Amino acid sequence: MNLVFLGPAGSGKGTQAKRLEADYRITQISTGDLLRNAVREGTELGKQAEPLMREGRLVPDDLVIGLIEERLARGDIENGILFDGFPRTLPQAEALDAALTRLGLKMDKVISLEVPEEILVDRVTGRRSCPVCGSVYHVRTRPPKVEGRCDLDGTELIQRSDDTAEKLEKRLEVFRTEIPKVKEYYRKKGLLAEVDGTGNPDEVYERIRQAVES
């Protein structure tokens, strides 16, 4: 089964993608992760992407599409793929279809997690992360046992540099312009399922599972 997972920052996409990956034994491919790796490794692509990512702007389509084609060619996709954070533009969606067709594969479902913007702002600006183990907390809804310290390793929690209200606004602006076109593309193909992303993570996951199975 091949799925696309659409959702803005703070929609819970990352958390839910991990659960889908485990339950359905499919491989998660996240362009955000692939790009962050390229930046860490200091590749040519990483150098081009880094300033754009810092600003919450999109990396050009040809670079991202190239990255996805490279990842698909590496394999480990036999049980299915969960595309996370890709496609984010219409040309990316079209390129993905072409790449899957070349591999004799097809898209089965596109899940769009729907969360009102005021909830996104609260989730993202209240988010605190452990820079060592990656655990994620929220100052109000999921506080650590000791204020400002990771429950698992006691490290001082940080606010990610792109989790501020200002950076989030930029990320949402990009999302608002591009994603409706991507959704329309998949709606016309009868693949789009819009899922309510509000409520606790278990409730949201159950809705996603039902959408995937329907």
Ligand code: AMP
């Ligand atoms: P994410 O972790 O998915 O929020 O991605 C982090 C950043 O990587 C984004 O803000 C963009 O700058 C860049 N990025 C990730 N995926 C894409 C994509 N499909 N197209 C363009 N830029 C992307």
